[in-house]
Amino acid sequence: MGGICSRKRDQQVVEDVVLRGVSARYSKSASSKWLRTSFSRPLMDTRPGGGNCPSLMELCIYKIRENIDKYTSFSMLPRDLSQQIFNELVFSNGLTDVSLEAFRDCALQDILLGAYPGVNDSWMDVIASQGTSLLSIDLSGSEVTDTGFSLLKDCSNLQVLTFNFSHHISERGLKLISGLTNLTSLSLKKSNVITAEAMHAFSSLVNLEKLDLERCSGIHGGFGHLKGLMKLESLNIRCCKCITDSDMKALSGLTMLKELQVSNCNITDSGVSYLRGLRKLIMLNLEGCNVTAACLDSISALDALAYLNLNRCNDISDDGCDKFSGLKLLKSLELSDTEVGNNGLCHLSGLTHLENLNLSFTSVVDSGLKRLSGLTTLKSLNLDVRNVTDAGLAALTIVLIGKMAISSGCGASCFDFLCLTRLTHLDLFGAQISDSGTNSLRCFKNLQSLEICGGRLTDVGVKNIKDLNSLTLLNLSQNGHLSDKSLELISGLTSLVSLNVSNSRITNDGLHHLKSLTRLCSLTLESCKVTASEIKKLQSTALPNLLYYRPE
Template identity: 60%
Template sequence: MGGVCSRKRGNQVNEDGVRLAINRRYSKNGSSKWLLGTPFLRTNSGCQLEGVNCPSLIELCVHKTRQDIDKYWSFSMLPRDLSQQIFNELVHSHCLNDITLETFRDCDLQDICLGDYPGVEDNWIHVISSQGSSLLSVDLSGSAVTDNGLSLLKNCSNLEVLTFNYCHYITEKGLKHISGFSNLSSLSFKRSSAVTDEGMRAFSSLVNLQELDLERCPGIHGGFVHLKGLEKLKTLNIRYCKCIKDSDMEAISEFTNLRELQVSCSEITDAGVSYLKGLQNLVLLNLEGCLLLSTGCLDSISALVALSFLNLSRCGFSDHGCDKLSELKNLKVLNLAFNNITDACLVHLKGLSNLETLNLDSCRIRDDGLANLAGLLLLKNLELSDTEVGSSGLRYLTGLLNLKSINLSFTLVTDAGLKKLSGLSSLKSLNLDARQITDVGLAALTSLTGLTHLDLFGARITDVGTKCLPCFKNLQSLEICSGGLTDNGVKNIKDLTSLTLLNLSQNESLTDRTLDLISGLTALVSLNVSNCRITNDGLKHLKPLKNLHSLTLESCKVTALEIRKLQSTALPNLVSFRPE
């Protein structure tokens, strides 16, 4: 196939470099690992290697094959892993269509990842099913595949992962074609009207199933009684299935090996949660938005001693009954956001010594309540968005010696309060999206040299404040969008060479000079300079940013045509840009 294999005896190549035959030495039964410095790992994503200064031989070959794809009629004689990488490259670059797909017939591919890929329909399944027993993973989410297309997969008997999210042309009748996949370990049918209580009978024979995702399926109430034989099930996602009731929870309680259960926004009550007490292997429980629950359900939840992740946000809880939280000694993540809890609830968290992440977004927590958190020495992530915390309350955080992340957006914290954070040397992430934060507050944080993420989106930062930024040499993500910056302020950002995300939108005084200043930030993956005075002339300064994947220049004096030119000539990794 041109440049992939050297011209050994038996390789026939015409004048155009088109492969006519390939030596059996390099057939699909061989391996292309001889071209790689590291083992080729199977993946469902088709992602490309990033940040590599010098591409490997196989990467160059795959790239060349993609460019010349119209010259080839079949890859069936190539080593399987090489064919797989070519296939992934075509998907990644949106060069796969019903014609180029035909070159992969009988290639023994293991992974077909076409989730949300345009144009996928039943006629594609003929080539996909030709992979036969080699095929292990298929993702056709968002496709126009119907029951007939699903039936064509019956020859792929070794399928382990099957994903058909948002496939609206598959019906309850079509699900019967899945029943023969006895090796299936993961099945996902998000937002599917086909998965009804009767349709779920087709899953009863999937005895090796470990992961089942039925998020947003509106008709599954009553169907779990058919799944009692799925003894290996470990993960069940039925988020946003409003039809789920207490009787479903009784059936789910039969899955004694279950480790993760997500039942958000359902109609279950405290009685339904009581059925879960026997699931002693459960480590993750998500009950977000279950409005029929009361804090009385915590009596049942407290029996789940292995829990490390508990989401009770938006349940309308009050303080009464929160004392049961103290029994969950293994909790690492606790989300109590958007509840009516007060400082009284935090009293019961003092003994949760393993807690790393605590979300109190929009709760009625005040300064005095934070004193109860002083003993949580392992806390790594604290979110206090929209709470009533004031500056003086931050003094209680100084005991959190291992704190890694704080979100203080939309709180009442002021510049004076930020001084109390200066001793948190382990802090990595800080979110200060609040209008009352100014240059003075930023100056108080210069001792936090380990910061990797700093969000000052709504803070009133000016050029004066940016003089503090060189202190944060490890920053990977920076957002300053309050409108107070000029090109002079950007001079203090240009040496933050570890930045991968930079958001300077809403600063109307920024010009093309800003793009020139940041042209040395070659690690950037995402750049947003919207609502500024950037023009088409300034786009040339972005050419060195070869790792850029996302570029947003909305409400600037740039055109989509010029951005596309830049993409095709200088930014090969750019996949998302505005304006389009």
């Protein structure tokens, strides 16, 4: 599959670039990518004459933001009001080293400046002046050094410290953390200065509940310093290539652990065996680790497990899948890029709480999909599998009543018994679904997200999609035969927030059909006969919420 929406095997999530106000979470399609970003607050127009009626408080804060240079101190204001003014300045990029001075001694509780431009040691004196009132601080991506960081020693009530990408802090500066004993959450993603020896600073953080050391490359051997942190519930050491099985042994005593992320580490079956005693573990992420089906024996002992990620564990196959049947509380199972096939699916039928199942790039074929019929709680299903065709999609609409198998045919009499009526997200990105296969889609009336990009759809197939009125995300890219007629059919899906029909025959003439989609925030029509100027014209006249569009 070519074009912007193609997905390559072993594609990795890019998380190094953190944008202020937006969490960078990427998916394989451009429109999906946009939809899955999250904003730090609702996009509300508080200006007089804006689309929403602002409150009196919002009007006051907006006025202060406009005239911030006229104020020298907010310390006499109630703390909650000072906090709102501060937050507004941060969100609007209006906070500078000069305006920051007005917040000295304001007893602010939250200073969230992650990836905010210009933050350095000169800011830290005002930040530290909040003293014991300061509960949460984010200095990710800043230029703060040991000198500025040391000023936080008087903020003894600090509970949440986020200092990701802390490239200007040395091992000596990290020792300060040992004195912040009220910390419950500590995040130091991608910090190369954290070594096994430096982790000794964590040993005194007896109240710590969450520790994030993702992409810290020098922490191998330091987990012995965590053995006294008996309140620790969440540990993220993703993408730490230095981590080995011996580190897992050091974690085996953290019996309160509920969430453990060790994806893309050098963990083998032996390392997983040390986790058998973590009986409160709810979430385990082993994506990309060097484990085999043998590790499933150890995982089966974790009977509280609700979320299990084995994506890209290439040696996981049907052998051992019987161990899944004992994980009765499992809600999410990720098996993408494994060798699991039809025989493995039969062991999932008893997982009556399963809501998310990812089978993309597995060995599953059409005949195995009928084995999913017992998963009545399933909400999200990823079948981005080249060997899945119309027949496989139809198998999802077959119900069993007594000894009689009935194809629903989407008739009302059988729809009430359809096994997957709760499905809200269906990913058929690379599956070979044709116009005929889309007849089955009419059964999934609750779908909110649908991706079909295998290249076999025409306008005829879109007729079976036009009545899925709950859809908010629709990706039909790579289907080169779709024309402006498809946009006319889609025009009734007024709940759509994201639409991708790239690499098709859509033209400027068809854009007027989209005027009814007033909720649309993302529109992707790359490699179509569409110009950015015409999309901008549509945006200005009919689509007020459109924030992301391509071509641009």
